[in-house]
Amino acid sequence: LLAESSCNLAFSSAQWFIANCDVNPNVQPHVLIARRDGILAAVLPLVLNGDVVTFPDDESDYNDMVTARDDTAAMTDLLVHALSASAGYPRLILSRLRDDSNCMRSAQILKPDALDRPYSGDTTCPYVRLGSSYEEYLSTRSKSFRTSLIQAHNYAERNNVLVRELDPESFPAEHLPDVFLSLHLNRFAQETSLSSPPAQSFVRKVFPSLFAERRLRAFALFEADRIVAISLCMAGANSLCLWNGGFTRSAERWSPGKLLISAGIKRAIALNLAEYDFLRGKEAYKSRWANDARDIGQLEFQIGI
Structure with missing residues (x-):
């Protein structure tokens, strides 16, 4: 599924998620999945940290829900499930999201009028458009x-x-x-x-x-x-x-x-x-190479509100 997606092939890999859970004793895996006709269609690789469900680590620059490209039905169905009152947690924080991420796209479809409230900018990622x-x-x-x-x-x-x-x-x-x-x-x-x-x-x-x-x-x-x-x-x-x-x-x-x-x-x-990406941070050297930049941020939801 990852090979068919627009996600980063390292940050969104199973290895990255499992290794982060292994080295962090304060989190519990809380992976949400969606299937279509018995076949895996979407994965939201989250962890439970206290009363918050979120992505698991500090070393990943881009987080996202893994789906096939443009499978908006799977994206939105899984986000609906993640936001349901029966989910069993009071807060959902989706951090380090690109504005073209599957999480952002599904949130825009589900909550287009309310998106300004849960979304907050985080930092800028300079990159070279090749x-x-x-x-x-x-x-x-x-x-x-x-x-x-x-x-x-x-x-x-x-x-x-x-x-x-x-x-x-x-x-x-x-x-x-x-x-x-x-x-x-x-x-x-x-x-x-x-x-x-x-x-x-x-x-x-x-x-x-x-x-x-x-x-x-x-x-x-x-x-x-x-x-x-x-x-x-x-x-x-x-x-x-x-x-x-x-x-x-x-x-x-x-x-x-x-x-x-x-x-x-x-x-x-x-x-x-298409790109050589410098990821998070505004270090001066990046501006000498980069010819474009993107913002990344996070979505935070109070479940049931």
């Missing part, structure tokens, strides 16, 4: 940005430093969590949500299978045969989504962010995808 070629995309960026990018590439090439996408057929999937965490924590130390033991356990549980299935794509910067920087992209239905990364202190001189993002955009274009 064209037919990398050169076409670069032509839309400033001259100073293009110059700095060329300089970074030339400097790296002169020193035999290059970016390669890690291939699950040649790079052991079970090694990816430790490689990523080492570089990420080297870069961010305690300033990242991934510094906690439960978050690191989540990474170790979910990354190997997502990487093996190419729902997670990893781009690595190599000095000779040593990985000194990494960026991880989660696969959207029609996008690559830059989720996180890291690098060694000595790798800063190569401008690793520029090189890794450039490689990710090139790969997204080669895959004929």
Whole structure:
């Protein structure tokens, strides 16, 4: 069903949900499903946290109900069930929703006049709307940005430093969590949500299978045969989504962010995808690459009100 949907193939995967429930003892799985003629038609992967039913984690940038594209009947039927007085919980919070998400679409169908009340904006996700070629995309960026990018590439090439996408057929999937965490924590130390033991356990549980299935794509910067920087992209239905990364202190001189993002955009274009998505946050570097942005927010309902 996920493969037929418009949902993110990592954030909405069963692995992501199960791993989050495993590492968070404060939540209980509360998965709602809809069937049509005995066949699964919609899944709302929620958890019960106290008296609130919601999506389960802090590391997912986009949450949603999983249905086949444009199956509005399944979307609305499942939301009706989630909002019914017999549901057994007083509050439903659907967080980190894109404005084109299945949850938003079904809410607009069911409660078009009341949608302003339960909906609240959260943050902005900058992204690159891709064209037919990398050169076409670069032509839309400033001259100073293009110059700095060329300089970074030339400097790296002169020193035999290059970016390669890690291939699950040649790079052991079970090694990816430790490689990523080492570089990420080297870069961010305690300033990242991934510094906690439960978050690191989540990474170790979910990354190997997502990487093996190419729902997670990893781009690595190599000095000779040593990985000194990494960026991880989660696969959207029609996008690559830059989720996180890291690098060694000595790798800063190569401008690793520029090189890794450039490689990710090139790969997204080669895959004929529509977007390279920077996900949540308004960090300054994103504005130099992005040519569009979307808002995400949440719906909150008092059940029976």
